[in-house]
Amino acid sequence: MPQRRGRPGYDQEQVIAAAVDLFNRHGYDATSMGMLAERLGISKSAIYHHVPGKEQLLEHALDRALLELEGVLTHPAAQERSVDQRLEYVLRATVGVLIDELPNVTLLLRLRGNTPLERRALDRRRAFDHEVAALVEASAEAGALRGDLQPRVVTRLVFGMINSIIEWYRPDGPLRREEIADSVVAIAFDGLRSRPA
Amino acid sequence: MPQRRGRPGYDQEQVIAAAVDLFNRHGYDATSMGMLAERLGISKSAIYHHVPGKEQLLEHALDRALLELEGVLTHPAAQERSVDQRLEYVLRATVGVLIDELPNVTLLLRLRGNTPLERRALDRRRAFDHEVAALVEASAEAGALRGDLQPRVVTRLVFGMINSIIEWYRPDGPLRREEIADSVVAIAFDGLRSRPA
Numbered sequence: 078m079p080q081r082r083g084r085p086g087y088d089q090e091q092v093i094a095a096a097v098d099l100f101n102r103h104g105y106d107a108t109s110m111g112m113l114a115e116r117l118g119i120s121k122s123a124i125y126h127h128v129p130g131k132e133q134l135l136e137h138a139l140d141r142a143l144l145e146l147e148g149v150l151t152h153p154a155a156q157e158r159s160v161d162q163r164l165e166y167v168l169r170a171t172v173g174v175l176i177d178e179l180p181n182v183t184l185l186l187r188l189r190g191n192t193p194l195e196r197r198a199l200d201r202r203r204a205f206d207h208e209v210a211a212l213v214e215a216s217a218e219a220g221a222l223r224g225d226l227q228p229r230v231v232t233r234l235v236f237g238m239i240n241s242i243i244e245w246y247r248p249d250g251p252l253r254r255e256e257i258a259d260s261v262v263a264i265a266f267d268g269l270r271s272r273p274a
Numbered sequence: 275m276p277q278r279r280g281r282p283g284y285d286q287e288q289v290i291a292a293a294v295d296l297f298n299r300h301g302y303d304a305t306s307m308g309m310l311a312e313r314l315g316i317s318k319s320a321i322y323h324h325v326p327g328k329e330q331l332l333e334h335a336l337d338r339a340l341l342e343l344e345g346v347l348t349h350p351a352a353q354e355r356s357v358d359q360r361l362e363y364v365l366r367a368t369v370g371v372l373i374d375e376l377p378n379v380t381l382l383l384r385l386r387g388n389t390p391l392e393r394r395a396l397d398r399r400r401a402f403d404h405e406v407a408a409l410v411e412a413s414a415e416a417g418a419l420r421g422d423l424q425p426r427v428v429t430r431l432v433f434g435m436i437n438s439i440i441e442w443y444r445p446d447g448p449l450r451r452e453e454i455a456d457s458v459v460a461i462a463f464d465g466l467r468s469r470p471a
Contacts, residue, residue, distance in 0.1 A: 104301075161467075213466075222466045230449065230457050231466060237438020238431045245430050252427065260427050268465035269410075269419045269428060270358075 087117060092127045096134040097180045101187070105135055132194060135184070139198040142181035145174045146205050161221035164212045165262055168239065172258040175242045183243045206232065235265050284314060289324045293331040294377045298384070302332055329391060332381070336395040339378035342371045343402050358418035361409045362459055365436065369455040372439045380440045403429060432462050 087095075095116055099108045110131055114121045128134055149155060149170040155163050175182050190196045213235075214228040222231075239261055246257070284292075292313050296305045307328055311318045325331055346352060346367040352360050372379050387393045410432075411425040419428075436458055443454070 216466075217468075220468055223460075223464075223468045226457050226460060226466070227453075230454065231461065233438065233442050234435045234457060234461055235466075237441070238435040240438065241430065241434020244434070256424075257427065260423050260431060263420075263423060264428065264431055264462065264465065266465045266467045267420075268461065268463045269413075269423070269432075270463045271414075271417055271420045 087119070087127065089127045092117065092124060093134055093137055094180070096128075096131075097138045097184055100135065100138070101180055101183050105131075105184075106191075132192075136194055138181045138184050139188075139194075142174075142178050142185040143198060143201045143205075145178050146171065146182075147201070149174060150205065150208050159221065160212060160216040160219050161266075164209075164216050164222075165266065167209060167212060168235065168262055168265055169258045171236075171239055172242065172261050173254055175239065176246060176248075176254040176257070179243060179246065179248065186240055186243055206236065209236070235261075238264065284316070284324065286324045289314065289321060290331055290334055291377070293325075293328075294335045294381055297332065297335070298377055298380050302328075302381075303388075329389075333391055335378045335381050336385070336391075339371075339375050339382040340395060340398045340402075342375050343368065343379075344398070346371060347402065347405050356418065357409060357413040357416050358463075361406075361413050361419075362463065364406060364409060365432065365459055365462055366455045368433075368436055369439065369458050370451055372436065373443060373445075373451040373454070376440060376443065376445065383437055383440055403433065406433070432458075435461065 092113075096108070096113050099112055099116060103112070108131070110121055110124060113134075114124055117124070128137075149167055152166070152170065154166040155170070157163075158166075185198060185202060188195045188199055188202075190199045210228050210232040213222065213232050216222040217224050217226075217228060242257065246252070289310070293305070293310050296309055296313060300309070305328070307318055307321060310328075310331075311321055314321070325334075346364055349363070349367065351363040352367070354360075355363075382395060382399060385392045385396055385399075387396050407425050407429040410419065410429050413419040414421050414423075414425060439454065443449070
C-alpha cells in the first residue's frame with residue numbers, strides 16, 4: 078500500500094530539505110515552523126508528524142554536513158600514502174562534499190554559535206580544521222610543502238578558497254565539480270604562475 | 275571652543291563605526307536606531323543630529339569600502355608594469371583594504387541585495403570583480419599565468435581566499451597585514467609545493 082495520504086505527500090528528507098532552504102534564505106532565527114508549513118502547503122501538525130521541532134531540523138542538517146566532512150578525514154585515501162597526497166585528497170574531497178551537500182554545508186558555514194547546538198557543531202567544524210592544519214604542518218615538515226608560510230594561515234586561506242564555493246557555485250551552472258576541485262588543487266599546490274614544462 | 279556638549283560627545287565617524295559594528299553583529303534589518311542610541315548612551319534625537327537615518331549609515335559604510343577597493347584598481351601600480359605584476363599588486367592591496375577597512379568590507383561582503391541601495395553596492399562590487407577577472411585573463415594570455423584554468427573560476431577562488439580574511443582575522447591577534455598579504459600572493463602565484471631553489 079502506498080504511504081501517501083491524499084494531500085501532497087512528503088517524506089522526512091523533503092521536509093528537512095525545505096527547512097534548510099528556508100534557514101539559508103531567511104536565517105534560522107527568522108524561520109518559523111509556520112513558514113515551513115506554508116512552503117510545503119501542509120498544516121503545522123502535519124510537519125510535526127515528520128519531525129519533533131525546528132531545532133531537530135537544524136541538528137539533522139548540520140550533522141549530515143559534519144558527518145560528510147569528517148568522512149573525508151577518515152577515508153582510507155586520507156590515511157594512506159604520503160602526507161601531501163593525503164592533503165591533496167582532503168582538499169579535493171572537501172570540494173566534493175561542499176558541492177554535494179551545498180545547502181547543509183552553507184548552513185554550517187554561516188553558523189554564529191548562538192545556542193549550545195550551534196556551538197557543538199562549530200566545535201566539530203573546528204576539530205576538522207585542526208586536523209587539516211596538522212596535515213599541512215606535517216607536509217611542510219616532510220619537505221613536500223614550502224616551509225616559509227605558517228600552517229594555520231595556509232589552512233585558513235586554502236579553506237577560505239574552498240568555502241567560497243558556497244557563495245558562487247550554482248548547481249544548474251556550467252561548471253562541473255571535478256573542474257572546481259582540479260582548480261582548487263592546482264592553485265593550492267602549484268599556484269597560477271606559468272612554468273616551463 | 276570645544277564642540278562637546280557635556281553628554282558623551284561623538285563625532286560622525288564614531289556614530290558610523292558603532293552602527294557598522296551593530297549591523298555586522300545583528301544584521302542590518304535587525305538593527306534599529308534605538309539600539310544604536312542605547313549602544314552610544316545618547317538619545318535617538320542626538321543621533322539624528324549626526325546622521326539623517328539608518329540607510330545613510332549603511333550607504334556611508336558601503337561607499338567607503340567600495341571607494342577603497344576601487345582605489346586599488348586605479349592606483350598607478352595597478353596601471354603600469356606587466357599584467358601579472360599588476361595582478362600581484364591588486365591582490366596584495368586588496369588584502370590591505372580588507373584588513374584596514376574590516377568592518378565596512380565585512381558589511382559589503384555579507385550584503386544580500388534586498389534594497390536598491392544594496393543592489394547598487396553589489397553592482398559596484400561586481401564591477402571590481404570583473405576588472406580583476408580581466409586582469410587574470412590578460413595575464414594568462416600574456417603567458418605569465420598558466421592557461422589551463424578558467425579566469426573566472428580562478429578569480430572567484432583567489433578572492434574567496436582573500437575574502438575569508440573577514441571571517442578569521444582578529445585586529446588584536448599576532449598576524450601582521452603584510453604577513454597575510456605575502457601568504458596570499460605566495461599561494462596564488464606559486465602554490466604550497468616546495469620547489470628546488
